[in-house]
Amino acid sequence: MSTNSNTPLNFLEEIIEADLASGKHKTILTRFPPEPNGYLHIGHATSICLNFGLGLKYGGATNLRFDDTNPVTEDTEYVESIIEDVRWLGFEPANILYASDYFEQLYEWAKVLIQKGKAYVDFSTAEEIAAMKGTPTMPGQNSPYRDTTPEENMALFEKMRAGEFPDGHCTLRAKIDMASSNMIMRDPLLYRIKHAHHHRTGDKWCIYPMYDWAHGQSDSIEKITHSICTLEFAPHRELYDWCIEQLGIFPSKQYEFARRNVSYAITSKRKLKLLVEEGHVRSWDDPRMPTISGFRRRGYTPASIREFCDRIGLGKREMVADMSLLEFCIREDLNKIALRRFAVLDPLKVVITNYPEGQTEALETENNPEDPNAGNRPLTFGRELWIEQDDFMENPPPKYFRLSPGGMVRLKSAYIIQCHDVVKDANGHITEIHCTYVPESRSGQDTSGLKPKGVIHWLAASNAQKAEVRLYDRLFQVEDPASEEDFLATLNPHNLQVIENALIEPALADAKLGERFQFTRLGYFCVDPDAQPGKPVFNRTVTLKDAWAKEQQK
Numbered sequence: 069m070s071t072n073s074n075t076p077l078n079f080l081e082e083i084i085e086a087d088l089a090s091g092k093h094k095t096i097l098t099r100f101p102p103e104p105n106g107y108l109h110i111g112h113a114t115s116i117c118l119n120f121g122l123g124l125k126y127g128g129a130t131n132l133r134f135d136d137t138n139p140v141t142e143d144t145e146y147v148e149s150i151i152e153d154v155r156w157l158g159f160e161p162a163n164i165l166y167a168s169d170y171f172e173q174l175y176e177w178a179k180v181l182i183q184k185g186k187a188y189v190d191f192s193t194a195e196e197i198a199a200m201k202g203t204p205t206m207p208g209q210n211s212p213y214r215d216t217t218p219e220e221n222m223a224l225f226e227k228m229r230a231g232e233f234p235d236g237h238c239t240l241r242a243k244i245d246m247a248s249s250n251m252i253m254r255d256p257l258l259y260r261i262k263h264a265h266h267h268r269t270g271d272k273w274c275i276y277p278m279y280d281w282a283h284g285q286s287d288s289i290e291k292i293t294h295s296i297c298t299l300e301f302a303p304h305r306e307l308y309d310w311c312i313e314q315l316g317i318f319p320s321k322q323y324e325f326a327r328r329n330v331s332y333a334i335t336s337k338r339k340l341k342l343l344v345e346e347g348h349v350r351s352w353d354d355p356r357m358p359t360i361s362g363f364r365r366r367g368y369t370p371a372s373i374r375e376f377c378d379r380i381g382l383g384k385r386e387m388v389a390d391m392s393l394l395e396f397c398i399r400e401d402l403n404k405i406a407l408r409r410f411a412v413l414d415p416l417k418v419v420i421t422n423y424p425e426g427q428t429e430a431l432e433t434e435n436n437p438e439d440p441n442a443g444n445r446p447l448t449f450g451r452e453l454w455i456e457q458d459d460f461m462e463n464p465p466p467k468y469f470r471l472s473p474g475g476m477v478r479l480k481s482a483y484i485i486q487c488h489d490v491v492k493d494a495n496g497h498i499t500e501i502h503c504t505y506v507p508e509s510r511s512g513q514d515t516s517g518l519k520p521k522g523v524i525h526w527l528a529a530s531n532a533q534k535a536e537v538r539l540y541d542r543l544f545q546v547e548d549p550a551s552e553e554d555f556l557a558t559l560n561p562h563n564l565q566v567i568e569n570a571l572i573e574p575a576l577a578d579a580k581l582g583e584r585f586q587f588t589r590l591g592y593f594c595v596d597p598d599a600q601p602g603k604p605v606f607n608r609t610v611t612l613k614d615a616w617a618k619e620q621q622k
């Protein structure tokens with residue numbers, strides 16, 4: 069949320085400040101109006117931060133309103149997830165409202181239009197209506213039903229509501245101007261017949277308002293002062309203003325901003341739904357999904373997503389924000405708050421041959437060097453340890469600073485060790501390595517004078533615990549999957565790696581849902597809801613460095 073008084077105002081803030089200064093509005097009311105036909109994605113997050121952010125900044129308020137006018141695609145599961153996501157992002161709606169609660173009022177207003185001769189029931193088929201619509205350079209044709217009398221239209225519309233016609237038999241259309249240069253003003257549809265069960269109104273209605281008829285009037289009913297939407301609705305503004313004028317109701321005013329998309333992600337509920345339905349991901353909140361619930365499960369913090377939305381800002385031109393920026397925001401946040409822990413994802417056994425058998429030793433290390441109040445935690449050192457397979461190389465290239473035969477490395481917060489033997493199985497695979505430790509090199513009390521360049525993390529075999537660790541990569545291989553003919557073909561086949569037998573330090577074994585950690589040298593991790601007592605499961609939120617960006621530069 070940009071509260072910094074030095075940052076220049078964006079165009080909406082300028083409008084709002086002018087409206088407040090001129091007394092046009094005493095206070096402002098914005099709204100976030102999702103259609104409950106899927107889970108919210110990162111594009112919606114930008115709209116939520118914008119609407120709620122403006123409400124907060126100017127001491128106004130923001131409604132959450134479900135634009136639930138399409139019974140076929142909507143579901144209470146989506147309603148519930150949307151409320152949860154908005155709250156999780158840190159915003160509390162002033163009211164949680166539903167366009168379906170306005171169905172009766174919208175119906176009454178449709179009758180007002182009919183009485184004024186501004187709406188008519190049309191029995192033309194969808195094809196005929198399309199054919200009569202004209203083109204942007206050619207005016208359309210009037211429907212043969214356009215001049216039906218208001219009395220007759222009223223009777224027909226009541227029959228529509230009473231269920232006397234089958235689906236698609238007729239529609240209610242506004243009577244505006246079939247020659248308008250704005251195609252949306254060419255007698256737009258207001259109502260269609262759909263004998264379908266609605267998740268809130270049940271079977272009460274068999275006619276449903278079109279989005280265009282419901283949306284503007286819903287804003288007006290709620291007395292939304294600044295109705296903010298994405299650019300594709302700019303041509304609809306003329307229609308919303310026309311309806312408000314015809315009905316003489318509260319004049320909400322619409323302002324448009326450009327959609328925010330994010331690279332390597334899809335920001336369309338319809339396409340995200342396909343990923344879930346076809347099993348390319350496990351669920352809407354799969355940590356690979358660019359949904360708000362996916363980012364939550366992945367370990368993103370609400371603050372990091374708000375910061376991202378703030379940094380990409382607001383504009384009138386479509387833009388694709390870089391996924392790396394979102395990753396930067398979460399790293400910044402987690403660096404400050406995540407407790408440091410040791411985990412070994414691909415274990416290699418190390419035996420310290422000069423350390424007494426059966427003996428262990430208590431060491432200490434910091435919980436978070438960025439936070440002096442985070443304190444220390446105990447580590448156990450012993451004769452048998454685990455390190456990462458790739459922290460050892462039998463034939464290292466020059467400038468390899470980790471462990472190799474004859475080489476030395478520091479075990480973080482413990483001792484310097486030197487490798488003297490490599491043990492292999494019958495197939496030549498390394499099964500363990502033998503090292504000696506330097507007793508006078510203990511971290512914090514090092515008198516050895518040795519300065520190995522590499523520092524690696526490790527675990528004591530005596531108390532390391534097992535855990536499942538899930539590593540994620542970009543969901544898609546291309547920057548703009550939505551522009552591909554078949555976006556599913558661009559899925560990254562390596563977007564998930566499950567490590568069933570990773571090892572973790574004992575302090576992690578009973579980590580709770582919602583806790584976030586930095587696994588030293590490996591990245592930031594959080595507990596997945598699949599975790600159970602005695603069976604910890606961790607998700608990697610993000611790596612420590614932008615490995616992807618580096619890869620791209622090669």
Ligand code: ATP
Pocket residue numbers: 100101102103104110111112114115296297298326327328329335336337338
């Ligand atoms: P989708 O294709 O995902 O269904 P939508 O715009 O149809 O997108 P709605 O539920 O109608 O989804 O959106 C609710 C609000 O979120 C609208 O005001 C819409 O303008 C805004 N919104 C949706 N996608 C984006 C985006 N990528 N960037 C900014 N705002 C968005």
Ligand code: MG
Pocket residue numbers: 103
């Ligand atoms: Mg929509």
